Amino acid sequence: MTLQSLVSFASNTTSHGSTCKSLKCRECGAEYELKALHVCELCFGPLEVNYDYDQLRCTVTRDSIEAGPKSIWRYRPFLPVVGHEVIDLGTGMTPLVKSCRLARRLGLKNLYIKNDAVNMPTLSFKDRVVSVALTRARELGFSTVSCASTGNLANSTAAIAAHAGLDCCVFIPADLESGKVMGTLIYGPTVMAVEGNYDQVNRLCSEVANTHGWGFVNINLRPYYSEGSKTLGYEVIEQLGWQLPDHIVAPLASGSLFTKIYKGFREFTEAGLVEPKTVRFSGAQADGCSPIAQAYREGRDFVTPVKPNTIAKSIAIGNPADGIYALEIARKTNGAIESVTDLEIIDGIKLLAETEGIFTETAGGTTVAVLKKLIESGRIDPDETTVVYITGNGLKTQEAVQGYVGEPLTIEPKLASFERALERARTLERLEWQPVMI
Amino acid sequence: MAVKVLIPTPLQKFTNEQATIDCSGTTIAELIESLEQAYPGIKSRICDNEGNPRRFLNLYVNSEDIRFLEGIDTGLSNGDEVSIVPAVAGG
Structure with a gap:
C-alpha cells in the first residue's frame, strides 16, 4: 500500500482554495491521497474526506454562504472538490x-x-451526491461514470453525466419500477438490468470496478459522493x-x-x-x-x-x-x-x-x-x-x-351525468366516513 | 477443490495485480489458508485477529453471501467462484 498513497497528500490541499486535506479511514485513521479510493487498504474501513476545519472556521460565515448560488454549491468549502468548475444544475435548496x-x-x-x-x-436527493461525485470524477480524469442503483441513483447519474458530457453505464435490478427505468434510459446511458436484488447488483459492480477503470459513484468515488x-x-x-x-x-x-x-x-x-x-x-x-x-x-x-x-x-x-x-x-x-x-x-x-x-x-x-x-x-x-x-x-x-387511490369517475359530457356522479361520489364518501363517526 | 477467486483492487498488490486467481480448499476457511500460502500477508488483510472475515468485507460463493450459508465453514466444490468484496454505499 500505503507509503505511496500516504505521501504528499498535504500538497493537494489548498492550492485551489479547497479545504479538503485527505481521505481518512473511519476505523483505523490511516490517511490517503484524495484519489479514487473508497476503502482502507489496511482494515477495509470506509474512507471519509478530511477537511481543514481551522481554515473553514476562519473563512466561512453565514453571510458568505447566503451570498452563494441557490444550490448545494453555496456550501462548496464543505464539499470535496478542488477545482474551479463544478457541475451545477440547480441541485439543492429544496423547500x-x-x-x-x-x-x-x-x-x-x-x-x-x-x-x-x-x-x-x-427529483430525488441523489442529485446532491451525484453532482459532487461527478464534479470530482471529472477532476480525477474519468471519462466514464457508473453506479449500482435501486433507481434514483441511476436516474441522477445518467442525467448529470449527460449534462457533463461523460459516458455512463448504470446497473439496476431487473425488477425495478418502470418509471425509474424510463427515467434513466431517456438520458442515453448503457443500462444493465441485472437479474438479482440490489445487493447482488452492488457485488457485480464491485467486481466490474476491479477490472474497468470507470468512476463508480457509489464505489471508488464513494468518499466524495456521500459528502453530498x-x-x-x-x-x-x-x-x-x-x-x-x-x-x-x-x-x-x-x-x-x-x-x-x-x-x-x-x-x-x-x-x-x-x-x-x-x-x-x-x-x-x-x-x-x-x-x-x-x-x-x-x-x-x-x-x-x-x-x-x-x-x-x-x-x-x-x-x-x-x-x-x-x-x-x-x-x-x-x-x-x-x-x-x-x-x-x-x-x-x-x-x-x-x-x-x-x-x-x-x-x-x-x-x-x-x-x-x-x-x-x-x-x-x-x-x-x-x-x-x-x-x-x-x-x-x-x-x-396503484389500486389504493381509487379511480376517476367517467361521465358523459352532460351536466346531468356530472350531477349523478357527484351525488354518487358524496354518498360513497359518507359511507367511507361512517365507521369513523360511529 | 479448485475454485476461482475474485480479488478486490486493494488486495491485488498481493496477487501481482491479478483480479482473478485460481486456488483450492474444501471450505472458505481452507481457501483463506491456501491464499495465505500462495500470497503471504493476504490473510491478515482479509481476516481480523480472531480469524473471521473483517466486518467491512463481504465474501460470496457463487454470488451468495457466506453469511446466508455456513460462514467460513461454507463448503466449496470444484469450479465454484468465490468473490471478496469490500462493503459499498448504496442507492
Missing part, C-alpha cells in the same frame, strides 16, 4: 415546508418537511434561520444519508455557524428490509444482512454498508430506528399527499409511516422541532399505490 395539516393530524406543533421530491434535475448528503443537514440549519432542529426522521437504506446529515450538523456547529445542540436522529426502514431496525431492536452493535422483500425498493438494501454507524448515531442521540409494513408505507404516501400536497415515493412513505409510529408510541415530543426528510418523488413509483 423546507412548515407543516400545518400533517402536523395537526399527527399532533405535532413544529413539524417541517424537507422536500427533496422536487430536487433538480431528477451533508447539504441536507446544512440546508435545514439555514432554512430554520440558522438553528438546529430537535429531532430528525430520515429513511435508512445503506445508512449513508443518515450519517452524513449528522456530519453536516456537526461541521456547522464546529465551524461556529450554529449554536451547539443535541439533535435526536431517528431512522425509518420497511419491515421487508429492516436489518438496521432489527439490530436496533435487539440491542446489537452489528448488522446481519437480510434478503429484501418490500415495495420500498429504493431503500431495499439488505447489506447496509453504513448500518453500524447509523445504529450508533440513533443510540447516542436518543433517537430510534423503526420499521413499518408495506401497507403502512402506502398509507404514509397517501397521508403526506392528502395533507400536504406532496407526492412521495415509497421511501418517503416509509419515513412518514415511521414518523407516525414514533409519535403514537410517545417517542417524539409534540413540542420538538421535528424535520422529516422526504427524499424522492412518487411519480417514479406509481405501481406502489
Whole structure:
C-alpha cells in the first residue's frame, strides 16, 4: 500500500482554495491521497474526506454562504472538490415546508418537511451526491461514470453525466419500477438490468470496478459522493434561520444519508455557524428490509444482512454498508430506528399527499409511516422541532399505490351525468366516513 | 477443490495485480489458508485477529453471501467462484 498513497497528500490541499486535506479511514485513521479510493487498504474501513476545519472556521460565515448560488454549491468549502468548475444544475435548496395539516393530524406543533421530491434535475436527493461525485470524477480524469442503483441513483447519474458530457453505464435490478427505468434510459446511458436484488447488483459492480477503470459513484468515488448528503443537514440549519432542529426522521437504506446529515450538523456547529445542540436522529426502514431496525431492536452493535422483500425498493438494501454507524448515531442521540409494513408505507404516501400536497415515493412513505409510529408510541415530543426528510418523488413509483387511490369517475359530457356522479361520489364518501363517526 | 477467486483492487498488490486467481480448499476457511500460502500477508488483510472475515468485507460463493450459508465453514466444490468484496454505499 500505503507509503505511496500516504505521501504528499498535504500538497493537494489548498492550492485551489479547497479545504479538503485527505481521505481518512473511519476505523483505523490511516490517511490517503484524495484519489479514487473508497476503502482502507489496511482494515477495509470506509474512507471519509478530511477537511481543514481551522481554515473553514476562519473563512466561512453565514453571510458568505447566503451570498452563494441557490444550490448545494453555496456550501462548496464543505464539499470535496478542488477545482474551479463544478457541475451545477440547480441541485439543492429544496423547500423546507412548515407543516400545518400533517402536523395537526399527527399532533405535532413544529413539524417541517424537507422536500427533496422536487430536487433538480431528477427529483430525488441523489442529485446532491451525484453532482459532487461527478464534479470530482471529472477532476480525477474519468471519462466514464457508473453506479449500482435501486433507481434514483441511476436516474441522477445518467442525467448529470449527460449534462457533463461523460459516458455512463448504470446497473439496476431487473425488477425495478418502470418509471425509474424510463427515467434513466431517456438520458442515453448503457443500462444493465441485472437479474438479482440490489445487493447482488452492488457485488457485480464491485467486481466490474476491479477490472474497468470507470468512476463508480457509489464505489471508488464513494468518499466524495456521500459528502453530498451533508447539504441536507446544512440546508435545514439555514432554512430554520440558522438553528438546529430537535429531532430528525430520515429513511435508512445503506445508512449513508443518515450519517452524513449528522456530519453536516456537526461541521456547522464546529465551524461556529450554529449554536451547539443535541439533535435526536431517528431512522425509518420497511419491515421487508429492516436489518438496521432489527439490530436496533435487539440491542446489537452489528448488522446481519437480510434478503429484501418490500415495495420500498429504493431503500431495499439488505447489506447496509453504513448500518453500524447509523445504529450508533440513533443510540447516542436518543433517537430510534423503526420499521413499518408495506401497507403502512402506502398509507404514509397517501397521508403526506392528502395533507400536504406532496407526492412521495415509497421511501418517503416509509419515513412518514415511521414518523407516525414514533409519535403514537410517545417517542417524539409534540413540542420538538421535528424535520422529516422526504427524499424522492412518487411519480417514479406509481405501481406502489396503484389500486389504493381509487379511480376517476367517467361521465358523459352532460351536466346531468356530472350531477349523478357527484351525488354518487358524496354518498360513497359518507359511507367511507361512517365507521369513523360511529 | 479448485475454485476461482475474485480479488478486490486493494488486495491485488498481493496477487501481482491479478483480479482473478485460481486456488483450492474444501471450505472458505481452507481457501483463506491456501491464499495465505500462495500470497503471504493476504490473510491478515482479509481476516481480523480472531480469524473471521473483517466486518467491512463481504465474501460470496457463487454470488451468495457466506453469511446466508455456513460462514467460513461454507463448503466449496470444484469450479465454484468465490468473490471478496469490500462493503459499498448504496442507492
